Amino acid sequence: MDLATFAVQLLNGVQYGLVLFLVASGLTLVFGILGVINLAHGAFYMLGAYVAYWLTLQTGSFLAALVGGIAIAFVAGLALESLFIKRLYGRDHLSQVLLSYGLILVLDELRHILFGKDVHSVAPPAFLTGSFKLTDVLSYQNYRLAICAFCLAVAAAIFFVIARTRIGMIVRAGAENRDMTRALGIRSDRVNRLVFATGIALAALAGIVVAPISTVYPGMGDQMLILSFVVVVLGGIGSITGAAIGALLIGLTDTFGQVLFPSFASISIYLVMAAILLWRPHGILGARDV
Amino acid sequence: MSKIEMLGATRRDLLKGAAAAGLAGAFPLPALAQGAPLKVGFMLPYTGTYAKLGKFIDEGFRLKVEMLGGKLGGRAIEYVQVDDESEPAKGTDNMNRLVGREKVDFVVGTVHSGVAMAMAKVAKDTGTTLIVPNAGANDVTRAMCAPNIWRTSFTNWQPCFPMGKVMYDAGHRNVMTITWRYAAGQEDVEALKESFVKLGGKVTEELYLPFPQVEFQALITQIAQKKPDAVFAFFAGGGAVKFVKDYAAAGLRASIPLYGPGFLTDGTLPAQGADAEGIKTTLHYADDLDNPANKAYLAAFKKKVGEEGDVYGVQGYDAAALLGIGLDAVKGDIAAREKMYAAMQDAKIDSPRGPISFSKAHNVVQNIYLREVKGGINKYIAVAHANLADPALGCRVAS
Numbered sequence: 001m002d003l004a005t006f007a008v009q010l011l012n013g014v015q016y017g018l019v020l021f022l023v024a025s026g027l028t029l030v031f032g033i034l035g036v037i038n039l040a041h042g043a044f045y046m047l048g049a050y051v052a053y054w055l056t057l058q059t060g061s062f063l064a065a066l067v068g069g070i071a072i073a074f075v076a077g078l079a080l081e082s083l084f085i086k087r088l089y090g091r092d093h094l095s096q097v098l099l100s101y102g103l104i105l106v107l108d109e110l111r112h113i114l115f116g117k118d119v120h121s122v123a124p125p126a127f128l129t130g131s132f133k134l135t136d137v138l139s140y141q142n143y144r145l146a147i148c149a150f151c152l153a154v155a156a157a158i159f160f161v162i163a164r165t166r167i168g169m170i171v172r173a174g175a176e177n178r179d180m181t182r183a184l185g186i187r188s189d190r191v192n193r194l195v196f197a198t199g200i201a202l203a204a205l206a207g208i209v210v211a212p213i214s215t216v217y218p219g220m221g222d223q224m225l226i227l228s229f230v231v232v233v234l235g236g237i238g239s240i241t242g243a244a245i246g247a248l249l250i251g252l253t254d255t256f257g258q259v260l261f262p263s264f265a266s267i268s269i270y271l272v273m274a275a276i277l278l279w280r281p282h283g284i285l286g287a288r289d290v
Numbered sequence: 291m292s293k294i295e296m297l298g299a300t301r302r303d304l305l306k307g308a309a310a311a312g313l314a315g316a317f318p319l320p321a322l323a324q325g326a327p328l329k330v331g332f333m334l335p336y337t338g339t340y341a342k343l344g345k346f347i348d349e350g351f352r353l354k355v356e357m358l359g360g361k362l363g364g365r366a367i368e369y370v371q372v373d374d375e376s377e378p379a380k381g382t383d384n385m386n387r388l389v390g391r392e393k394v395d396f397v398v399g400t401v402h403s404g405v406a407m408a409m410a411k412v413a414k415d416t417g418t419t420l421i422v423p424n425a426g427a428n429d430v431t432r433a434m435c436a437p438n439i440w441r442t443s444f445t446n447w448q449p450c451f452p453m454g455k456v457m458y459d460a461g462h463r464n465v466m467t468i469t470w471r472y473a474a475g476q477e478d479v480e481a482l483k484e485s486f487v488k489l490g491g492k493v494t495e496e497l498y499l500p501f502p503q504v505e506f507q508a509l510i511t512q513i514a515q516k517k518p519d520a521v522f523a524f525f526a527g528g529g530a531v532k533f534v535k536d537y538a539a540a541g542l543r544a545s546i547p548l549y550g551p552g553f554l555t556d557g558t559l560p561a562q563g564a565d566a567e568g569i570k571t572t573l574h575y576a577d578d579l580d581n582p583a584n585k586a587y588l589a590a591f592k593k594k595v596g597e598e599g600d601v602y603g604v605q606g607y608d609a610a611a612l613l614g615i616g617l618d619a620v621k622g623d624i625a626a627r628e629k630m631y632a633a634m635q636d637a638k639i640d641s642p643r644g645p646i647s648f649s650k651a652h653n654v655v656q657n658i659y660l661r662e663v664k665g666g667i668n669k670y671i672a673v674a675h676a677n678l679a680d681p682a683l684g685c686r687v688a689s
Contacts, residue, residue, distance in 0.1 A: 119527060137545045139539070
């Protein structure tokens with residue numbers, strides 16, 4: 001592999017990693033702060049992509065799809081939390097898995113009723129449709145670069161909210177010791193609702209942003225869900241920084257694994273995960289048991 | 291109801307059944323038996339990624355039966371549907387359910403090759419007549435072949451073998467392949483290599499992704515770096531849409547032409563849009579085949595289902611035609627299996643895809659067409675290979 005190709009593959013790996021981070025960030029928030037295993041995270045990712053397809057078709061504007069999709073997902077998250085999820089706090093993981101698996105079935109059927117089972121593609125916003133030459137034959141879409149920038153911006157925003165704002169402080173306190181936070185008079189149930197809805201909105205956001213480069217099809221969330229869990233466990237449950245490191249690691253491993261060790265491409269990321277968990281059983285930046 | 295009562299009821303039913311059977315044995319009533327409807331079991335994917343394929347096969351079959359007057363061999367047809375979910379692990383149970391509990395006379399299924407292999411095993415053990423209307427796993431009509439197993443679709447080998455000559459004749463000598471690492475993908479690449487290498491071409495590199503992964507960037511970058519004359523790709527469904535779009539977005543469409551079996555662009559063109567234009571594929575069907583049977587099929591399908599018929603509908607349609615020929619030969623008396631299979635073996639069907647017949651291994655013998663995506667349809671260009679039969683390696687019925 002010459003230097004130019006290496007640079008392109010590095011770019012591919014980083015871009016894939018950033019997308020993985022965007023999907024996994026919502027999962028690690030919900031998992032880390034609420035202690036809820038949300039298997040339906042991938043289904044919301046898929047629904048986000050379908051909503052993006054539908055709204056772009058109706059309004060002709062990708063930006064409208066972005067804003068509308070996030071709003072719908074956020075409201076759905078608030079409703080789900082107050083109806084179902086709040087009953088799960090502190091219960092064993094089996095009930096959580098059962099409920100969120102049920103959600104997958106319901107959401108998938110909903111997708112079938114609303115959008116059918118065809119494969120669709122979504123056009124990126126007009127000002128990002130072009131591409132530029134990387135080598136003599138290879139081009140790179142502007143939209144992919146825009147995704148990189150967007151994911152970095154979202155990451156920065158999450159870091160800022162968690163580390164520098166009052167609500168972030170409450171969230172961190174709640175994750176650390178739920179009972180003590182409540183004893184200090186902080187309405188943690190309201191914060192929980194907000195955290196869950198944000199997690200769902202992040203899943204949908206990832207689906208929307210990825211739709212133009214990934215195409216929209218039934219079952220697109222299944223694989224993303226597994227990869228997201230790998231990222232979350234690898235980075236340390238609940239740690240946003242850990243998720244970012246884990247996502248980049250998985251993106252690069254998968255990209256270079258396919259190129260350098262094609263026969264092991266399907267297991268390379270799991271080998272890396274196993275190795276890292278042997279070294280740090282709680283994940284790279286994790287403090288709790290996995 | 292207590293268990294004992296249930297047992298009693300069962301025993302009474304059993305006695306009644308035995309009495310009836312005794313009567314029937316003493317006074318055979320062939321007219322009555324032959325007048326009863328025949329049961330066809332559809333074991334197809336009605337949910338999941340392949341749901342649309344399952345639906346079209348189902349509709350195609352029913353359409354042909356309706357066009358034959360609602361009867362096959364003079365007997366009405368009853369349908370039982372089982373959703374196989376494209377889940378190989380459940381294949382044996384689902385098939386046993388149709389054969390054992392539902393007591394169907396024939397089974398039609400399925401799309402997924404792994405499930406089809408499980409079905410073929412049960413069919414081989416129980417002797418149930420099985421017609422495969424899509425799954426392409428070579429082995430179903432090779433190592434697993436049996437007198438009661440038939441296929442109206444294709445072997446993975448069939449659409450890909452003629453592609454070697456097509457690519458060689460187009461002047462390509464160094465070719466790369468890319469597909470998922472699973473049975474269908476590997477069988478496709480092997481079939482292409484068989485003809486392409488024999489002609490003097492070279493497959494410089496075979497790229498594989500884990501099934502069903504769709505992150506293609508790394509391998510597309512590799513293709514751009516190696517710059518082969520052309521690329522042969524097999525993907526289907528959502529994977530096919532994404533690959534074709536990613537390939538075009540990487541700017542490779544103009545410099546390194548893309549080829550593949552027809553599944554790369556079948557049923558996916560609306561989503562692929564302009565990015566698929568110019569892709570050449572080989573398959574046993576093209577959207578605009580100009581023959582009366584195809585026109586009749588397309589018009590009738592549109593009228594019945596409300597959607598454009600496609601290759602999957604044709605495969606279901608021909609499954610009904612094949613069964614009809616067998617049942618006509620024995621006037622609906624399914625006890626005369628040998629005679630029925632002999633008639634199916636000799637069947638010459640005027641299919642929407644052109645004339646078809648059946649090999650000794652019971653796989654369809656058919657034309658493979660070269661098509662090009664033009665104006666949003668898979669346009670017919672030429673016959674890539676006429677009356678192509680699968681070599682049926684390892685089938686003992688055939689040798």
